[in-house]
Amino acid sequence: MPSHEAGWAHADGALKGPSWLREPADPNALVPHLWSQTARKSDGVLEIGGVRVTDLVAEHGSPAYVLDEADFRGRARAFRDAFDDYDVFYAGKAFLCTEVARWVAEEGLCLDVCSAGELLVAQRAGFDMARVGYHGNNKTAAELARAVELGVGRIVVDSFHEVERLEALAAARGGADPRIRVMVRVTAGVEAHTHEYIATAHEDQKFGFSITSGDAFEAVRRILAAPGLELLGLHSHIGSQIFDSSGFEVAARRVLALHARVVSELDVVLPEMDLGGGFGIAYTTQDDPSQPGQLAGEMREIVARECRALGIAAPRLSIEPGRAIAGPSMCTVYSVGTVKEVALDGGARRSYVSVDGGMSDNIRTALYDADYSCTLAGRASTAAPRLSRVVGKHCEAGDVVVKDEFLPADVAPGDLLAVPGTGAYCRSMASNYNHALRPPVVAVRDGASRVIVRRETEDDLLATDVGGA
Template sequence: MSSTESFNELPAHVWPRNAVRQEDGVVTIAGVPLPDLAEEFGTPLFVVDEDDFRSRCRDMADAFGGPDRVHYASKAFLCKTIANWVDEEGMSLDIASVNELGIALAAGFPAGRITAHGNNKDADFLRACVRSGVSHVVLDSAQELELLDYVAAGEAKVQDVLIRVKPGIEAHTHEFIATSHEDQKFGFSLASGSAFAAATAAVRAENLNLVGLHCHVGSQVFDAEGFKLAAERVLQLYSQIHAELGVALPELDLGGGYGIAYTADEEPLDVAAVARDLLTAVDRTAAELGITAPVVLVEPGRAIAGPSTVTVYEVGTIKDVSIEDGGTRRYVSVDGGMSDNIRPALYGSIYDARVVSRFVEGDPVASRVVGSHCESGDILINDENYPDDIRPGDLLALAATGAYCYAMSSRYNAFTRPAVVSVRAGTARLMLRRETLDDILALEV
């Protein structure tokens, strides 16, 4: 942070769309003061801006031609309330485990709008998919293809499937590498011909109906270039399938990976521009190949859930530590950490943090925000300049924590998972209660 004044600002492209710092310095989301929520529900606390989440669903639907073409990737964050919101917005849902499927079905989400992913789906998972009537199962191996055909036959059903293809593209952030990215666990290879062999097997299987191909190019992607190159390569396979198998596949699922801004100096995703470039490239490539352009499906998770949520912590111990250059670094400890946000430790992820209970006025000092776990790597903000008047009892919130934070949370050091609260029009609603010691002990036999 360059100054105390800038630290009191909330970057609009990072924080939830309904986050506002009031005249007394308190931050509200959807009209609800974060200190009030912390007092009622405790800290750490995930606070979800419902209208922000829903508006990003609509942004994606508008950009890609309708909600039926957008699948929310539930691995980012899923609970029954989230499934209800996605359903009410008319979108589809991606699940990647039998329990994610179970949560969606428990919420009453229509099985006919669910797509099942995973590289190691066993017979029980596949049977649950077939019996519930999911719209697609994404096939990831020859073994799985044979197993699903067997399971579907046992249920006297024909299951619609997509084949996951490795397009030879790895895209992250603003760069993409057009190499044979083969050494990974997902999908069938375009380069080796195994993708075409899988398509052939799926077309010939009596209890499978091949409706399209699926690919994924990376994470935190902000432009259409990687997606476009992947689509162009995969459409070559569509042309081959049409020419050699006589099958015109109606769908192309280009996966997710759409980026968000985590810090003030990052640019937000221009959803409309990316969608326009991508859909234009698909139509053009299909025309060049002489095939009908398939309907493009996308799977945003982070781009919808991520910016909608903040995590509120209470500041505890503060200490100044000597560092190698002769200076000091201030360690600001909070009452959560790697159990509720493993991403900084796992990926080196960075976040925007602000005091949300008052204005701060001190001089910037080199600081590190750390959690309360018995682990030296329990760091939430590694290296930043924060005002020196941050004190114990302040509330510090990290923005853009809606994706992969609660979903990857743990009970390390027997910490319990935080509560999750949604806010809308001045009202708070508890979505997931805080875990307790009784919940941990309930597993003991």
């Protein structure tokens, strides 16, 4: 879509809808691969985990994030089982709370965190710190000290300043065991076919040490020479929302070449390697992600082939799925507030459906130009489908939740809409923009619902505002 300085909604052609969107025969029907495994409709009412969303909204209000516990656990097990010879780290940045951290542990996965707050949640959940990895491009000395004190299993080093901080920490410990275990994050120069803001392995960006410039090799050399540090291996992450293994193939070739150079020139064995995450999910009918079993087979073959060519033993591998586990497991339920029709080019009309949430609970449409789907969730309709745009209630023209969708033409105030695929990053990136209260996360399973992250209150909103104290 052509760009416009005021945003994609103002660009030429923005009112015509995407070429991939097809008018459905029945606008009530669910597209199964966009929804969690227990999602179904009964008499037009959406059910998740055996709970009707009409009952859920009556009890918990709207908007609300609805998390399908069985689906989340099933996707976690699918990665664990498909990659049974790997270490699978759930990327907590996708969505993390105390209960989810416990699910991750119970399903046998490790946990990847990238902030002091995420580490605090892991600690509160009683997560085995030896199974936690700590990411981040600007970890402070205090944050690193906390991670070392808690016994975090690996710290992914991202800069020479961080190496200095870890060297100082190791020296302060006076050679105490165990040594601080680290990995070196490298940039492999791979352009993942994704949005530029979530492509993370090309050279011109903030993460990691460049292989091409030699910084990555120097970081390895320096860590190996540092008393009190133990180098586990190299770490690579090429981006997010990736649908096939081709990018991983190029990255693995370059990272394994560096691994082989380290083995040859520095005469050390690096026991591990992390290939990152970024596995994509289906947000709309245009998306066709690979399944864990297929990804596992392809990635094993890629690594085995490259190791044979280099004449080296394969390191133990790890991956970091986040979106691919949490994303499809959650949907967001909204109540419709207003509906208005706008005349489009050629005499067509589009319905603008305003809901009681928006960019404060899902910033991804505005931030990444992300596409979403949605469905009428509280009743069945016999009306014909109509091209609609689902928008939020914030004071921004770009406050759009679903850019284009065919909804029944009789959608009206009071109806419920549900947006699938909101488990990854929507709650994690939620804000109080316009002083909105962040929605709750309601877990559903076997016909029961329970709040695992409560809705914010007005007291929460004013708690840090000391002006009236």
